[in-house]
Amino acid sequence: MRVDWSLLLLRLAVGGMALLQGFGMLRHAHAIPSFAHALGLGLALLDMICGLLVLLGLWTWVAAAVLAGLAGWPLALGWVHGAGALSNPAGLFRLLTALACALGGGGKWAVDR
Secondary structure, eight states, X not given: OHHHHHHHHHHHHHHHHHHHHHHHHHHTOXXXXXXXXXXXXXXXXXXXXXXXXXXXXXXXXXXXXXXXXXXHHHHHHHHHTTOOTTSOHHHHHHHHHHHHHHHHOSOTTOTTO
């Protein structure tokens, strides 16, 4: 019983944070003058879609794995270019919680259950 509640709370936290972060990126976006800006907007939209899927509990492990990839890529690039392991603790926390959500699955109260 406790595991189901834990998975629900983890799913709500990971999905809600991804949805809010993607919405914030889209809200502050300007016109699309280049491919890089369009790619950033596409990644923000992907962040929102995967966050919504995790919130609902649809394809939780796939959506959470995509969110982990979206959170882990900037961390890996920073580490390759000499940043410290704890230079971005918020990104590292988001990566680890998305991985935990992907490994835990949707739980008892997921829509696809």
